[in-house]
Amino acid sequence: MDEALIERLRTICLALPEATEGGGVGNPTFRVRDKIFAMQHPVDGRMTVWCKAPAGAQQALVGSDPEHFFVPPYVGHHGWIGLWFDVDLDWELISGLVTDSYRMTAPKRLLARLG
Secondary structure: OOHHHHHHHHHHHHOOOOEEEEOOOOOOEEEEOOEEEEEEOOEOOEOEEEEOOOOOHHHHHHHHOOOOEEOOOOOHHHOOEEEEOOOOOOHHHHHHHHHHHHHHHOOHHHHHHHO
16 A cells, blocks of 8 residues: 555545544545545555545446546445556546545535535
8 A cells, every 4th residue: 555645645535524534444434424435445456545426427437437447346336436546646536536425425514614
């Protein structure tokens, strides 16, 4: 696991209102009000990050760029998207996907704090 990548992901996730880091299914997981919105989880020995995706985004991203995106096991059928972290990374896109996942998870009161 590349600590610099995890640290950059951590910075994005923990900048969101009331986001916390914990253990669990992935290592680490990022939560809001104890609900996971992003997690680091290895797949076939490769570093990945999983997060919720808006309707249609999973199919569009995986279909257009399978080098960077995949349907993760266990949660993929719920619309989550997996991002391979051992390829060139677009951190602006990753930040947007993580923020979208947070918006799908956080209570409305916290969403108002995002602006």
